[in-house]
Amino acid sequence: MARILKEYPSVVLKPEYLDGKIDFVRIFGRAGPVHIEIGTGKGAFLLNQAKARPGGNFLGIEWARKYYRYAVDRIGRWGLTNVRIIRTDAASFLADFIPDNSIDCFHIYFPDPWPKRRHHKRRFICPANLEHLVRCLKTGGQLKIATDHADYFKQIKQVLTVGADQCACPRLEQIDFLPTASADTGEWVGTNFERKYLKDQRPIYTLAVRKI
């Protein structure tokens, strides 16, 4: 029998109640490094990472109602106080609500690849969204991306880098992608999709950059 998913208002940010740029200290009730995961799915990474790094403040953005509700239920049941989640489109949320120089790390793991050419314009990693990601990062802040999709990874590299390790945006430098705190042995990030794809022995491509 399907489990009844509970709502936990204290972990949820409601887009309709947002008024201008977000004050993360108010949202989390304390100062601390702010991590944002774009496209949390069922929330495995967000939860495990927040548990592994109790000093960090973690915000998940997920627009699919089914996954969002699942993640809310999990965050509430785990009783973590350093996680919040919002159901909205990450592109407009970034543009409208995230202040400049406020984020320590963006995590974008297995973004929807939109494999058909006519749908490529829907891919999240594009020059317009990169501009906002860079604007929102603190100096020294990181953008970490992982995908199993070779063609999307090619586009990601085109948007982010111009040479082997030279970034297209002068405010970014490429850095080594280190496995996240919650990744198990052999994993880069420990999301649901990564675990599924590793079982299928698909290659995983990663890229990390830092704002300078």
Ligand SMILES: C[S@@+](CC[C@H](N)C(=O)[O-])C[C@H]1O[C@@H](n2cnc3c(N)ncnc32)[C@H](O)[C@@H]1O
């Ligand atoms: C392929 S899944 C990966 C989920 C998770 N990151 C993982 O690795 O298991 C991509 C997720 O991103 C969400 N998503 C895609 N575009 C989004 C957007 N613009 N804003 C918020 N969520 C988005 C989708 O609903 C989906 O849950």
